Amino acid sequence: MQSHPLASTATLVLAAEDAPVRDPAAPVSPSVPPPVPEGSVRFATFNAALSRQRPGAMLSALAGGEWGKARAVAETVQRVRPDVLLVNEFDHDPSGRALELFARKYLERGWNGAAGVEYPYTYTAPVNTGVASGADLNGDGRVVTRPGSDAYAGDAFGFGRFPGQYGMAVLSRYPLVAARARTFRLLPRAAMPGALAPVVPGGGEPFLSPEAWAAARLSSKSHWDLPVDVGWDRSVHLLASHPTPPAFDGRERRNVLRNHDEIRFWADYLTPGADGYIRDDAGVAGGLDPAAPFVVAGDLNADPRDGASLPGAIGRLLGHPRVVDPLPHSQGGRGRAGSAAGAPGHGEAFAEDTRPGHLRVDYVLPSRDLGVGDRGVFWPALDDPLVRLTGAGRPFPASDHRLVWVDVSR
Template identity: 85%
Template sequence: MVLASEDVPAAAPAVAVSPSVPPPVPAGSVRFATFNTALSRQRPGAMASALASGGWRLARAVAETVQRVRPDVLLVNEFDHDPTGRALELFVREYLERGWNGSEGVEFPHVFTAPVNTGVASGQDLDGDGRVVVEPGSDAYAGDAFGFGRFPGQYGMAVLSRYPLDAERARTFRLLPRAAMPGALVPVDPASGEPFLSPRAWAAARLSSKSHWDLPVDTGWGRPVHLLASHPTPPAFDGPERRNVLRNHDEIRFWADYLTPGADGYVRDDAGTAGGLAPDAPFVLAGDLNADPRNGSSLPGAIDRLLAHPRVADPLPHSQGGRGRAGSAAGAPGHGDAFTEDTPPGHLRVDYVLPSRDLAVGDRGVFWPAPDDPLARLAGAGPPFPVSDHRLVWVDVSR
């Protein structure tokens, strides 16, 4: 692959000690993290080809960011799903395991990935433009896919871990119909007052824009910690019917129902098993949820349903870079510290690591170096951004 000029590796010296680098994980604790890497490309196979070059500057910067934080369990969003596993293998071997700019390589011997809804043809008119597009590659096709994507697997997810992952007991909810959720928010054409989607299209629509995963992690604590991973659709890029705003709300609501006995009656995973998470099971809920509790375009209260859930703890991670970048936009004390997406002029908290209340929360943070930080080059102002417009979020938890 011929690299574009902006992808040519830039030399950078080893850095001095940075206040953005967290201390080592304490004994008995596990560091969970989520990172929307923005590594997805516009064509099938393009991400794997770029990774194979060994010189993809964006992937190097993503890898260095991970190496600086050194999580034990990492969810990556916007990482194209490759059924062969080649892309994930390349990323781990050629980027994460190789140190960059003075950082030390990190090994993740356990990985998990699975198909997602993005770019999978639905055969229905899901974007309401009056036609059904079944040929991949265009935005028109992406709009009719089960999740917005120009090809199957675009904007996928993967989990990397130092601890064993119980893939055999993993539950995925990619196929769950949106209509199965009682009280799902149905988009309506405000001009006519009629449902935006035809009955056939609504019946075909799936709840998850990518997928929802319940992945048990063997932390050595005698019982697994369930990583609840997802990446709901952005509450944008729609019309007055607000179909993506409403879907974002319902994708987040799914987790609240999954954690609430009595509200999980409709929940059925892709293998046909019914029900939510056991009431006594520890978990960490993570991902780019695309909803800020105070700002942005998500439906009011969408993320609050999780943040206020009786089983969920909100660690409120912090960063000096987020606080300084947002300035007076921070609003209530502590909120600006937790910002994770650099979207001028708003600046949003949309990426979350939320442990269950039966886990003890230790250190936590958002990797967002301030402008005078030696690692500021891994954040920077954009667009374009040197890594991603999102920031890696991490939380240390213990029994």
């Protein structure tokens, strides 16, 4: 895992050379939030869909500084200007070079009238995607150990054609306390009491062999508890994850069930007495201190009312007594609510199929001891010039997901 401040000297030069001059007479898009109020912190999550299909391909694409998709992602971030940002689907690079390139060549460089944004602190850690398990985790009767194919990806601890595909990263204006970070990548799925193990349709016997079930891990990527020193009397814990989509499986619904359990993990982590099975990758047992403020963030791949996730999968977290659901909204979501799935105006990702509509799958959920201010989903209406960043359908300029943000205060 890595957390480090980026050097500031080059940052200032790059911003001065590349940031365009803003036209003070230019209209302000209604999709752009106001500045963060004094005393508040803006948390955001964005499934940026920057992952590539080959190891090193994302790093190579970022290196030139002109990758159109990354530019659209960066401008989206610049329009919202979160203080703490979780990025999903960002291939893990153990060297940290990819995250550094994204910060310096894209985020710090202003695009199309948006000012560059600096994130002095970054964090990344290994994920389960694309890591060979040595077991038959997709139930096809064989074990594939050579990376690069979907068959290999199905037997990996998390679906990925190479180690680190679909990884995660955090960028922050505030110090990230990596020394106190907890990761739960290695937690066995069988350790969770009542874990929803898939069964053979119509038969009821286990879908996975005893050896495969013992090898399976709970997290398809990882679960992170990353304290952020926002300058208050207590750190705010960023609880970050990206559960597997409840799709791309068979009648046994192994991904649907895993998605449920990955979300349930956070509910258990926040509940004294339900956290007895939890042990982090350093061997430390237990959940989050009941007095610790937190923000749950990530692409959780579950809509409260629609989609393929197990009924109640996200409801357990949204209804948790320590969690506030701020119900962020957007102009674009409202405009599509008539033909959309999920809560009107609150959705931020298109469904996997081709139906018109959207699902609510990306979340920023503060703890009840934090004040909730402005919040939103960056989804411009069709008549907003910034719709060029989200598009009106496939192919999407940046991502098929939308950036979700919430301002919190103590």
